[in-house]
Amino acid sequence: xxxxxxxxxxxxxxxxxxxxxxxxxxxxxxxxxxxxxxxxxxxxxxxxxxxxxxxxxxxxxxxxxxxxxxxxxxxxxxxxxxxxxxxxxxxxxxxxxxxxxxxxxxxxxxxxxxxxxxxxxxxxxxxxxxxxxxxxxxxxxxxxxxxxxxxxxxxxxxxxxxxxxxxxxxxxxxxxxxxxxxxxxxxxxxxxxxxxxxxxxxxxxxxxxxxxxxxxxxxxxxxxxxxxxxxxxxxxxxxxxxxxxxxxxxxxxxxxxxxxxxxxxxxxxxxxxxxxxxxxxxxxxxxxxxxxxxxxxxxxxxxxxxxxxxxxxxxxxxxxxxxxxxxxxxxxxxxxxxxxxxxxxxxxxxxxxxxxxxxxxxxxxxxxxxxxxxxxxxxxxxxxxxxxxxxxxxxxxxxxxxxxxxxxxxxxx
Amino acid sequence: xxxxxxxxxxxxxxxxxxxxxxxxxxxxxxxxxxxxxxxxxxxxxxxxxxxxxxxxxxxxxxxxxxxxxxxxxxxxxxxxxxxxxxxxxxxxxxxxxxxxxxxxxxxxxxxxxxxxxxxxxxxxxxxxxxxxxxxxxxxxxxxxxxxxxxxxxxxxxxxxxxxxxxxxxxxxxxxxxxxxxxxxxxxxxxxxxxxxxxxxxxxxxxxxxxxxxxxxxxxxxxxxxxxxxxxxxxxxxxxxxxxxxxxxxxxxxxxxxxxxxxxxxxxxxxxxxxxxxxxxxxxxxxxxxxxxxxxxxxxxxxxxxxxxxxxxxxxxxxxxxxxxxxxxxxxxxxxxxxxxxxxxxxxxxxxxxxxxxxxxxxxxxxxxxxxxxxxxxxxxxxxxxxxxxxxxxxxxxxxxxxxxxxxxxxxxxxxxx
Numbered sequence: 001x002x003x004x005x006x007x008x009x010x011x012x013x014x015x016x017x018x019x020x021x022x023x024x025x026x027x028x029x030x031x032x033x034x035x036x037x038x039x040x041x042x043x044x045x046x047x048x049x050x051x052x053x054x055x056x057x058x059x060x061x062x063x064x065x066x067x068x069x070x071x072x073x074x075x076x077x078x079x080x081x082x083x084x085x086x087x088x089x090x091x092x093x094x095x096x097x098x099x100x101x102x103x104x105x106x107x108x109x110x111x112x113x114x115x116x117x118x119x120x121x122x123x124x125x126x127x128x129x130x131x132x133x134x135x136x137x138x139x140x141x142x143x144x145x146x147x148x149x150x151x152x153x154x155x156x157x158x159x160x161x162x163x164x165x166x167x168x169x170x171x172x173x174x175x176x177x178x179x180x181x182x183x184x185x186x187x188x189x190x191x192x193x194x195x196x197x198x199x200x201x202x203x204x205x206x207x208x209x210x211x212x213x214x215x216x217x218x219x220x221x222x223x224x225x226x227x228x229x230x231x232x233x234x235x236x237x238x239x240x241x242x243x244x245x246x247x248x249x250x251x252x253x254x255x256x257x258x259x260x261x262x263x264x265x266x267x268x269x270x271x272x273x274x275x276x277x278x279x280x281x282x283x284x285x286x287x288x289x290x291x292x293x294x295x296x297x298x299x300x301x302x303x304x305x306x307x308x309x310x311x312x313x314x315x316x317x318x319x320x321x322x323x324x325x326x327x328x329x330x331x332x333x334x335x336x337x338x339x340x341x342x343x344x345x346x347x348x349x350x351x352x353x354x355x356x357x358x359x360x361x362x363x364x365x366x367x368x369x370x371x372x373x374x375x376x377x378x379x380x381x382x383x384x385x386x387x388x389x390x391x392x393x394x395x396x397x398x399x400x401x402x403x404x405x406x407x408x409x410x411x412x413x
Numbered sequence: 414x415x416x417x418x419x420x421x422x423x424x425x426x427x428x429x430x431x432x433x434x435x436x437x438x439x440x441x442x443x444x445x446x447x448x449x450x451x452x453x454x455x456x457x458x459x460x461x462x463x464x465x466x467x468x469x470x471x472x473x474x475x476x477x478x479x480x481x482x483x484x485x486x487x488x489x490x491x492x493x494x495x496x497x498x499x500x501x502x503x504x505x506x507x508x509x510x511x512x513x514x515x516x517x518x519x520x521x522x523x524x525x526x527x528x529x530x531x532x533x534x535x536x537x538x539x540x541x542x543x544x545x546x547x548x549x550x551x552x553x554x555x556x557x558x559x560x561x562x563x564x565x566x567x568x569x570x571x572x573x574x575x576x577x578x579x580x581x582x583x584x585x586x587x588x589x590x591x592x593x594x595x596x597x598x599x600x601x602x603x604x605x606x607x608x609x610x611x612x613x614x615x616x617x618x619x620x621x622x623x624x625x626x627x628x629x630x631x632x633x634x635x636x637x638x639x640x641x642x643x644x645x646x647x648x649x650x651x652x653x654x655x656x657x658x659x660x661x662x663x664x665x666x667x668x669x670x671x672x673x674x675x676x677x678x679x680x681x682x683x684x685x686x687x688x689x690x691x692x693x694x695x696x697x698x699x700x701x702x703x704x705x706x707x708x709x710x711x712x713x714x715x716x717x718x719x720x721x722x723x724x725x726x727x728x729x730x731x732x733x734x735x736x737x738x739x740x741x742x743x744x745x746x747x748x749x750x751x752x753x754x755x756x757x758x759x760x761x762x763x764x765x766x767x768x769x770x771x772x773x774x775x776x777x778x779x780x781x782x783x784x785x786x787x788x789x790x791x792x793x794x795x796x797x798x799x800x801x802x803x804x805x806x807x808x809x810x811x812x813x814x815x816x817x818x819x820x821x822x823x824x825x826x827x828x829x830x
Contacts (some may be wrong), residue, residue, distance in 0.1 A: 001702060001737065034489035037435045089762075180448040186435055192445040223772025225439075226777075250435045260749075266749045271737075274752070275486035278732040294700055297688060299699060316490060 002302050003029045005410060008278050009309035013381025013399035017262040017307045020088055022268035029271040031278050031293055037315055040247040041254030043221055044107040047118035048082060049393025056116045060103050070386040072398050075365050076405045086400040087119055093260040094227055096122045109244050111342035112157025121253050123235055125218055134204040135215035141207060142220060144171040145179040148187055148248040148270030149220040157321055158310040168210050172202040187252045191225035200230050204237035220247045220307050224388035225255050281330050286375045289341040305410045306377040308367060317383040325357050333360040333368040335385035351391050358385030365406050415541040426493035431458035437484035437494050443477055446773040453484035457494040471505035481724035496677050498590035503635055510633040513551035518632035521624040524596030531564035536604040538656040554768040554799055560597045560799055567599035575606050582615030587660045589669040593626050593795040604817035605663055610705045611825040619648040623669040628760050630678060636704055639679050645796040646683055653689040661693045663813050665793035668692050669725035694812055695734040709824035714744035719787040722752040723794030735793055735812040742819045748785050753778050757800035777803045791815055
């Protein structure tokens, strides 16, 4: 099977690279081993939230210029333009976001904290500044029996801003029915109940009764898993300004992002090999000639170029045993140091060394094996070394911008 | 399985690799519409921890699982969630299959009987009165239309019209036709023979073929399933090992059952022949890809076709073979449908207690198909075909039938001789 480019990994980085290459007219295949970490996403996309000293960043583009050369952004040629391109790409998939690469805004976490971010889905609650809320009196409304929204934390977070907050719960007959399996009363299952317009209308009626007299009503982001349609419809039917707040995973806006990107990928003619695992590749000199997968067995997948976007440890893009940290798909070189005891540090919230580990690449994002550059295989996203996405809040930005850069490097060859 | 468990220090079905991330639940078609089903995570790895302590924790609601395996395709940790659920049903369920379940599961026995009286059976099954009777008495849903039975089985047609000419070819394959081709739709088998002959392969029946057993596994007739599976595997071994003929199929679910469910659920060792059992689309694609076979298509063939990835096709990861083959036909305007369950799940949707759930599961797919404005839908699964045709009115064809239709036979024969 022959393609122009084969992408390994079906998360934000892999799909971004795939979409950019499809738009340029390439024939693209993508191999994805199970669903991606997008399913845990917050509804916001971070570019750079904190600098190397841990200070909140106001202007990501400016702050990125100050990062040292090991950070993956050092391999992206024009941060501002590429960030613009990324936002545009999301919009083309049907995901409308607000935000600016030159000015972070603040998102509200399900734990009630405010965090700097780059883009947020446009119907989510955001603040321009961390200390000031645009409302005096706010209602937080949760669905009865829905446990993945720690509403009291959200309320406490908002009260710290000096806002008067009330917390109320609501339900409808259909939502009560969904509660029959309490452990499965998850955001994504509630979202499926809300695909019926009649249920959305009932929720809107409930909220209109509860939210009269408030400046805004905040509800957990449980509507609009497939394309956001129900989320928009609910907002339109409620008289008080309504905003969504991120929930604990599985995340409806995250799944929506995944589904919209997948759909666009299929529309543009991409071939998506789902639930399959790359088992190895054939190298000749400085070139990757073909790869094999578990399901396609002896069918070789051949391409002129490859993009490795397999993610970090959680997504099995990286693995560790007692002796070493390694890249399990193609056995590529990994940047890491020390012995196992040096890979982590006391205190789970400290800057953990293992978070900086990842595959080694040259300035063009080419991967390496046994010290030698592979000239037609690029890495993008969380599999790259050089940043701690938790501490720096740069995950989505690294995924999308390095993927777009990898696509550019392929097209400019 | 047992060896793998020891060597790779992983337990059966990768049970302990579950991170409780709940991604499986997102893609479970049943949990989406039926809150009384606990969902794949709870029914699978979560529940398994308790069942290992004591069988009292087994819950009969696990029978609501469709066995679509979409949870396994979605799982980022390679847990065989669906297998865990099916294995638990087989091990702990006290539910005994009733008459209705036995009839639905015995596709080969019922097919044999129905073929003898096909015109009468087909007419009778189409009567509203019969449907109401079956609905009220045995619990086959009245909305369902039974696939028509043929009065000449595929095997009979093959022996009378094709068998004698097969030895003239230099290369050979065996064909596991399955119940649907044999009893209901011999045309698909005929299309398969037409293509294989055109590219220079002789086609042969297996020494003995029984139903693959998927419906028997789903309906709790495990001993019968095992008995038939052994007959099939022995015939397949004879074909592969003694005659050097790979065994090709045209049904994704039969293929999946022969390759994976025999080993995972019935405990039948098929490892020596597993890689020689495959869908005809995989076999053909590989031949074309390796330049060993060339296909020529009619210049005036023009159709807009949407492909639907059946659940077991998705689980096998083989959708790409069928879609790449269809894309080779210059006259096909190809539309890839978003992959989702159609809701029939073999015999599941035929049961009156499941009818509504079944249609609710399929609704988003039907919507997609209606909006695609296509001449036909293509899929590798026969039960998806019934469900989609009944629910959308759009005709559904196996990719092999579409290829056979589009193929310029004379030219293809010339290219390959």
